[in-house]
Amino acid sequence: MTQRESRPTQRKSKADRRLDLIDAAHRAMIQHGAEGVHLNQIAEEAGLTSGAVLYHYPDLRDLLIEAHHAGMERFYERRMKKIGGISDPAEKLIVTIRSGLPDGPDDTGVRLLCELGGAAGRNRVYATLLTTLFDRQVSMYQTILETGAAHGVFTLAQDSETIARNLVALEDAYGYRIVARHHSIDPDKAVELILDYARLATGNPLRPADRR
Amino acid sequence: MTQRESRPTQRKSKADRRLDLIDAAHRAMIQHGAEGVHLNQIAEEAGLTSGAVLYHYPDLRDLLIEAHHAGMERFYERRMKKIGGISDPAEKLIVTIRSGLPDGPDDTGVRLLCELGGAAGRNRVYATLLTTLFDRQVSMYQTILETGAAHGVFTLAQDSETIARNLVALEDAYGYRIVARHHSIDPDKAVELILDYARLATGNPLRPADRR
């Protein structure tokens, strides 16, 4: 990327290089699949040789796990940042829903998450990562819902955990639809569909028109 | 599996063998991933050599696509069969929801579908297969919802397409959770969560206790 001549690969500290590699692994996995990815593809993305990659990660699986972990962390942190400053529960809920969906079919963050769905059935580590992320998102929604209820803005039709789980589930599923390029479900449409449920569950009209 | 001596591989007609191979590919993909699977693994599952597999499918990708296609068809047909005889809309809806979820983490049919989620972002054929399946399931739910509304059993809070899409989306997402062995979301819990939404959307209490 930022390489003067692209001829002599500049050296980096262990920590810096590992961050580069995590990023390179991220890109390579999106192109070739979380399980179909090859060492050389990652090395190429990082602008290194395969030997250098192995020097930092003798076991490639460790790198892949770290890349997934970092991807999830980034995904979650980005959401928290987006909703951080919002105090109105209704607006917060709307923005949260939007931030859980991919920008479009090529959103790299969500693409990586989708890669894991199938592998989780075979790989306990991946299953744990995904499950943990799911539960964290549920908690996040629960907080918003309960705050809204406490302020009298929401009238919850079900307990907050049920609503929160269903909201996260809807997000996940529409994420997959968007990544698969469904002809009539784009990010805006997905938000609308999820909001249709959220309205029933919170008793709030949740008008997204003027916000964001 | 059903082989007397396991020594001489019995010959089969082209059509029969292709069915065997589709089945073998199905099993191999679940064990090794939709994209990480190797020719030899499929051959072994089928009790043949790699040469024999290539004789029937010179391009392995064709076999994989057919296996996925067949898997989806079976999944869909099985659902239709389960709900075929039910006339009461409420019961039909409940049974339909249940039939869209895996029996457990090892349900092979759903496991295969989950494999495709990530690949769909990279592979147009897989994306189309998944999208088509989604739309068919939406239609299925729409029919049930509208029939129920016509009979006065359901009072739809939203248009039938919205409800149907959300129901399918919830099914999909909880399928992933179950496959990933979420500690507190098993098939029964997932049905309950989806029914919680369905109750709001249909205005029907949908008591699953005595049915099924």
Place this chain on the structure above:
DNA sequence: AACGTATTTGAATCTCGCTTCAACTAGCAC
């Protein structure tokens, strides 16, 4: 400026899966 070390390379080696194909054989037609 010279040293020492952490990082990276490049080539050699090894492994493994894919591909090809001539030879073999089971089952069908006659």
Place this chain on the structure above:
DNA sequence: GTGCTAGTTGAAGCGAGATTCAAATACGTT
């Protein structure tokens, strides 16, 4: 039974990716 054909094997060759490691080198330290 004889012959024919389609299905299958097994071995050989090929290529790609993983792995190893000695040599090279960039960079911080002194």
